Amino acid sequence: MSAFRYLIFYKPYGVVSAFTDSEGHPTLKEYIPVPGVYPAGRLDMDSEGLLFLSDDGDLIHRLTDPRYEHPKTYLVQVEGEVTDEALGRLMTGVMVKGKPTRRCRVMVIPEPELPERPKAVTPHGPTTWLRLVLTEGRKRQIRHMTAAVGYPTLRLVRVAIGDIHLGELRPGEWRELAPDEVNALRTSLRIMGGRIPAGSRGNARVSRYRSGVHRSPNQGSRRSGGGGRGPK
Numbered sequence: 001m002s003a004f005r006y007l008i009f010y011k012p013y014g015v016v017s018a019f020t021d022s023e024g025h026p027t028l029k030e031y032i033p034v035p036g037v038y039p040a041g042r043l044d045m046d047s048e049g050l051l052f053l054s055d056d057g058d059l060i061h062r063l064t065d066p067r068y069e070h071p072k073t074y075l076v077q078v079e080g081e082v083t084d085e086a087l088g089r090l091m092t093g094v095m096v097k098g099k100p101t102r103r104c105r106v107m108v109i110p111e112p113e114l115p116e117r118p119k120a121v122t123p124h125g126p127t128t129w130l131r132l133v134l135t136e137g138r139k140r141q142i143r144h145m146t147a148a149v150g151y152p153t154l155r156l157v158r159v160a161i162g163d164i165h166l167g168e169l170r171p172g173e174w175r176e177l178a179p180d181e182v183n184a185l186r187t188s189l190r191i192m193g194g195r196i197p198a199g200s201r202g203n204a205r206v207s208r209y210r211s212g213v214h215r216s217p218n219q220g221s222r223r224s225g226g227g228g229r230g231p232k
Helices: 057-064 084-092 141-148 179-188 204-209
Strands: 006-011 048-054 072-079 105-109 127-134 153-161 173-176 213-215
Touching (some): 057 179, 072 141, 084 141
Antiparallel strands (some): 072 153
């Protein structure tokens, strides 16, 4: 039976990917009342989407170490109509702060169904939605990449880490991973042993948080972010 905690959280726009912030911005502490966990990597304050949190240090290390080339999937809205030439440059790598980015997968997609975002940017012309899959995670990498090929990023949402997806989570909501999800993640990261039995509920001290989707205590029954499509 695993005593570790494995959570996924839909980080809203404007929230810092940490439990404290010296500048007074909203933090994870306002949403996740689970002690001892910390995020695997970060999303910028003006980015949204999937954060993985745990107190399993080995798994966190492997998930964030670029040597393991664990894929992360993003939906990205950019200014303008992206050309095939620009897509090719993104796929093969562009220079970001003097260092080329790794090859990645990128494709143009229809506008996705996403929760409305507060302070949404109103574009002054056409926009394009991209699906990018990266195996590295430098600071503000996607924003630097799209800017390098002439298409500034307007909105960025991480929707998957490996085979772990946001699913039906809304901004500000979180849930615990099921044992089979954790085992699949450990297998993909080549972590041997320590498989979690199906139906394991872990530490009884925190079992009241175990099932279903959870919201910030400040959210009550209201789902943050609302419905509808992305920024127009």
